Amino acid sequence: MSATTSPAPQLAAPRPRGGIVQSAKDSLVIAKRNLIRMSRIPEMIIFGVIQPVMFVVLFSYVFGGSISVGGSTSPAAYREFLMAGIFAQTVTFATAGAGAGIADDMHKGLIDRFRSLPMARGAVLTGRTLADLVQTTLTVIVLAVVALIVGWRTHENLGKVLAGFGLLLLLGYAFSWIGALIGLSVRTPEAATSGGLIWLFPLTFISNAFVPSDNMPAFLRHIAEWNPFSATVQAARELFGNLPPGYPEPTAWPMQHAVLASVLWSVLIIMAFRTFAVRKYRSATA
Amino acid sequence: MPGAIYAEGLVKTFGDVRALDGVDLDVPEATVLGLLGPNGAGKTTAVRVLTTLLRPDSGRAVVAGIDVLKHPNEVRRSIGLSGQFAAVDEYLTGRENLQMVGQLYQMSSKAAKARAAELLERFHLADAADRTAKTYSGGMRRRLDLAAALVVRPPVMFMDEPTTGLDPRNRQQLWDVIQELVAGGTTLLLTTQYLEEADHLAHDICVVDHGKVIARGTSDQLKAQTGGERVEVVVHERDHMAEARTVLAGFGKGETTVEEHTRKLTVPVTGGAKLLAEVIRELDGRGIEIDDIGLRRPTLDDVFISLTGHAAQPADAAAGDAPPTGAEPADAKGRKGQARKEAVK
Numbered sequence: 001m002s003a004t005t006s007p008a009p010q011l012a013a014p015r016p017r018g019g020i021v022q023s024a025k026d027s028l029v030i031a032k033r034n035l036i037r038m039s040r041i042p043e044m045i046i047f048g049v050i051q052p053v054m055f056v057v058l059f060s061y062v063f064g065g066s067i068s069v070g071g072s073t074s075p076a077a078y079r080e081f082l083m084a085g086i087f088a089q090t091v092t093f094a095t096a097g098a099g100a101g102i103a104d105d106m107h108k109g110l111i112d113r114f115r116s117l118p119m120a121r122g123a124v125l126t127g128r129t130l131a132d133l134v135q136t137t138l139t140v141i142v143l144a145v146v147a148l149i150v151g152w153r154t155h156e157n158l159g160k161v162l163a164g165f166g167l168l169l170l171l172g173y174a175f176s177w178i179g180a181l182i183g184l185s186v187r188t189p190e191a192a193t194s195g196g197l198i199w200l201f202p203l204t205f206i207s208n209a210f211v212p213s214d215n216m217p218a219f220l221r222h223i224a225e226w227n228p229f230s231a232t233v234q235a236a237r238e239l240f241g242n243l244p245p246g247y248p249e250p251t252a253w254p255m256q257h258a259v260l261a262s263v264l265w266s267v268l269i270i271m272a273f274r275t276f277a278v279r280k281y282r283s284a285t286a
Numbered sequence: 287m288p289g290a291i292y293a294e295g296l297v298k299t300f301g302d303v304r305a306l307d308g309v310d311l312d313v314p315e316a317t318v319l320g321l322l323g324p325n326g327a328g329k330t331t332a333v334r335v336l337t338t339l340l341r342p343d344s345g346r347a348v349v350a351g352i353d354v355l356k357h358p359n360e361v362r363r364s365i366g367l368s369g370q371f372a373a374v375d376e377y378l379t380g381r382e383n384l385q386m387v388g389q390l391y392q393m394s395s396k397a398a399k400a401r402a403a404e405l406l407e408r409f410h411l412a413d414a415a416d417r418t419a420k421t422y423s424g425g426m427r428r429r430l431d432l433a434a435a436l437v438v439r440p441p442v443m444f445m446d447e448p449t450t451g452l453d454p455r456n457r458q459q460l461w462d463v464i465q466e467l468v469a470g471g472t473t474l475l476l477t478t479q480y481l482e483e484a485d486h487l488a489h490d491i492c493v494v495d496h497g498k499v500i501a502r503g504t505s506d507q508l509k510a511q512t513g514g515e516r517v518e519v520v521v522h523e524r525d526h527m528a529e530a531r532t533v534l535a536g537f538g539k540g541e542t543t544v545e546e547h548t549r550k551l552t553v554p555v556t557g558g559a560k561l562l563a564e565v566i567r568e569l570d571g572r573g574i575e576i577d578d579i580g581l582r583r584p585t586l587d588d589v590f591i592s593l594t595g596h597a598a599q600p601a602d603a604a605a606g607d608a609p610p611t612g613a614e615p616a617d618a619k620g621r622k623g624q625a626r627k628e629a630v631k
Contacts, residue, residue, distance in 0.1 A: 014363075014391075015391065022392070025389075026389075026390060029386060029390060030390075032386075033375060033378060033382075033386050036377070036378060036382065037375065037377040037378065040377045040418065041310045041377065108371060108373060108376075109369050109370070109371040109372075109373035110373050110374075110375060112334075112339055112369055112373060113367065113373040113387070113434070114369070114390070114392045115338070115339050115392045116337045116338065116339060116362060116365065116367040117362055117387065117391055118359050118360075118362035118363045118391060118392060119390040119391075119392075123390075155521075207545070282342075
């Protein structure tokens with residue numbers, strides 16, 4: 001290891017440009033790194049797709065005939081109703097991915113390395129959440145194809161349908177910031193995976209995702225109606241044209257203005273959890 | 287003028303534990319400071335503070351002429367850190383790892399690419415450059431980690447236990463790199479539990495224990511502080527031990543210590559090799575057969591024990607040693623320390 005001595009003059013790194021340009025550039029470097037990683041662990045992506053596909057099949061065929069939506073118990077009507085819920089649940093699973101990835105980086109000392117570099121302070125987390133967004137998008141595309149195969153159809157123009165997917169992905173992006181905070185707060189990647197998932201079950205089930213919230217006890221119904229998750233599900237259903245004809249008119253504000261509520265909730269979650277996560281990152285100790 | 291690494295009164299507490307309890311450091315440019323101490327002494331905490339990863343509760347630190355607390359991002363441009371674990375992304379190739387680090391040091395992607403190729407060559411990783419780091423051996427990962435710390439040729443380097451877990455060959459290679467770097471003008475702060483390593487690499491050594499610097503100086507100064515040389519004799523017959531003791535007492539400058547079960551006698555001396563020859567002649571003349579004899583200079587382990595009263599390495603390492611006889615406690619521990627060090631070699 002002594003063949004070539006590096007030249008004596010010591011060069012510090014170029015002066016950071018700072019600001020938004022550096023921040024974006026650093027985030028992209030980290031996002032690229034995470035995407036390369038993901039592509040080299042294809043089983044993660046495959047499991048990420050299998051789970052929602054399984055849910056589509058289970059819910060639509062097992063529960064399909066027994067759940068009444070808008071007065072109809074036809075499995076076909078339920079399948080259309082269900083899909084927005086499955087999409088929304090799928091995008092929130094990005095939480096666990098972000099959490100486990102960041103906990104793993106902490107555990108392996110990579111976060112220390114990044115923190116010792118003259119890089120933008122939020123970039124490690126932004127890069128990770130952006131990479132998760134890419135992965136989530138791919139999962140949603142595969143899932144949409146499967147849904148079309150089992151009979152799901154949209155009944156609105158392409159613009160609205162794409163807007164519906166946009167809201168779903170925005171929700172997923174927001175949730176990956178919650179995952180980032182979880183990942184920075186736990187000691188092991190395993191804890192981040194389970195910690196990133198358990199709370200998603202009550203969150204996604206006490207909602208309008210799988211059954212209409214109207215039949216829930218009043219107490220749960222209020223939670224379901226104000227659940228950020230429900231707003232996006234409702235909005236996606238509207239934009240996909242998947243609300244069955246006899247579906248009762250909503251009474252709660254977020255359900256009446258689902259698109260607006262969905263955007264507001266997601267933006268609020270991003271702003272809050274990004275702040276917490278970046279603060280936590282700056283003081284992170286492996 | 288303060289050195290390339292300068293710290294004054296660093297204090298950091300974690301709950302009840304004072305991980306740093308008023309640490310002062312001053313490392314002149316292009317020299318190596320060895321921070322020597324057992325696990326939990328505060329070495330890593332000191333490195334974390336100096337590399338901007340941790341804010342101290344109080345104190346001041348200046349690295350490469352920049353205030354660490356006031357301008358952490360400026361400091362980050364001028365330092366390289368190689369931590370206790372090889373902090374590389376195992377799903378990225380060696381080349382991708384180095385390019386990423388280069389870009390995060392704000393190099394252009396072209397410059398980062400060129401530098402990565404150069405470092406892979408230099409660290410004998412060129413053949414493995416396009417394999418994921420997952421497939422690398424422990425030594426290769428360490429080399430990649432060190433290469434990542436050197437991407438911008440930082441004027442100041444921090445290495446936290448760089449050779450822990452490496453086999454002797456890889457350790458020697460790493461030592462060669464370190465010496466080359468320092469010859470090229472890099473200032474290095476190195477933490478280690480290996481006394482031999484500090485002895486070998488560091489110009490100055492700070493011995494830390496419980497968050498405090500308990501001694502500092504060159505390796506020779508520290509050794510001198512512990513006292514001079516000793517003659518160590520292992521006699522062949524247990525029956526000869528008493529007589530051998532009398533002989534040694536005649537040459538010694540202090541109390542002779544005796545270890546019954548190993549038949550080893552140790553006495554502090556002055557006079558070096560010449561005296562050793564006399565001792566051998568005298569023992570031979572009396573017909574005392576010896577298995578081993580030698581002149582021992584104090585090791586850094588002895589230094590550590592005489593300073594702290596406990597061994598640098600976990601106590602269980604010495605569990606095999608029987609209680610010594612006829613020696614005062616500090617000395618007894620001293621010999622244990624040495625036995626352990628020889629085992630480490």
